[in-house]
Amino acid sequence: MTIPDITIAVDGYSSTGKSTFAKMVAKEFGFLYLDSGAMYRGVTLFAMEGGMAPDGKINEDALKKALPGLDLHFQREDDKTLLYSGSRCIEPLIRTLEVSALVSPVSAIPFVRAWVDEHLHAFSEGGRVIMDGRDIGTTVFPNAEVKIFMTAEPAVRAQRRFDELVSKGENPSLEDVMKNLQERDYIDSHRETSPLRQADDAFVLDNTHMTLHEELVWMLGLLQGKFTLLETPGITW
Numbered sequence: 548m549t550i551p552d553i554t555i556a557v558d559g560y561s562s563t564g565k566s567t568f569a570k571m572v573a574k575e576f577g578f579l580y581l582d583s584g585a586m587y588r589g590v591t592l593f594a595m596e597g598g599m600a601p602d603g604k605i606n607e608d609a610l611k612k613a614l615p616g617l618d619l620h621f622q623r624e625d626d627k628t629l630l631y632s633g634s635r636c637i638e639p640l641i642r643t644l645e646v647s648a649l650v651s652p653v654s655a656i657p658f659v660r661a662w663v664d665e666h667l668h669a670f671s672e673g674g675r676v677i678m679d680g681r682d683i684g685t686t687v688f689p690n691a692e693v694k695i696f697m698t699a700e701p702a703v704r705a706q707r708r709f710d711e712l713v714s715k716g717e718n719p720s721l722e723d724v725m726k727n728l729q730e731r732d733y734i735d736s737h738r739e740t741s742p743l744r745q746a747d748d749a750f751v752l753d754n755t756h757m758t759l760h761e762e763l764v765w766m767l768g769l770l771q772g773k774f775t776l777l778e779t780p781g782i783t784w
Contacts, residue, residue: 554678557694558679561731583663592641595646654738660741705725
């Protein structure tokens with residue numbers, strides 16, 4: 548199935564599987580995957596390692612001065628898109644609970660959002676990209692041809708995040724993970740700059756009780772219907 552060179556924007560709550568879904572769609576349909584959340588996590592890690600987040604409080608003046616010198620970029624490795632800071636791969640470091648606890652406050656800072664948006668637009672020049680985050684369809688790419696808003700029940704999201712952290716060797720409590728998700732949901736939905744919200748023309752994907760295969764089938768149906776495509780790609784049914 549030949550899909551036009553379009554931009555697909557995937558927004559939604561944390562731990563709904565936005566990145567997993569977007570990567571899967573990118574691989575299946577030949578799109579470049581960009582993870583906007585990784586960019587915010589990269590800035591958060593930069594602030595933490597640079598002493599700009601003492602006791603969990605962001606020193607915005609120091610971060611604003613230092614941010615222009617940060618070199619964040621994506622590299623493709625073995626069908627994966629990884630985030631680098633200079634020559635260092637920081638993927639494992641940006642997925643920790645410590646970074647998760649600060650990423651929402653950092654991403655709520657207007658100059659951080661402007662910096663990330665500028666870089667995301669540069670990365671996506673030429674189209675045929677799929678990008679996930681919390682304001683992709685409403686702020687970063689409001690004219691994206693396809694917009695998806697992902698959601699799932701809070702308990703399911705917390706369990707998914709807990710399992711992910713455990714698989715990486717961390718030892719969190721499910722209660723702490725749930726608290727972190729609730730705090731991030733509130734901050735993301737109430738921040739002054741580009742709050743998390745569903746775009747008016749977005750398709751809602753509630754994957755509370757869906758498998759990854761079912762999500763892919765859902766996406767196939769959406770693309771076939773929107774672009775009147777009759778051919779079926781080589782999905783393993």
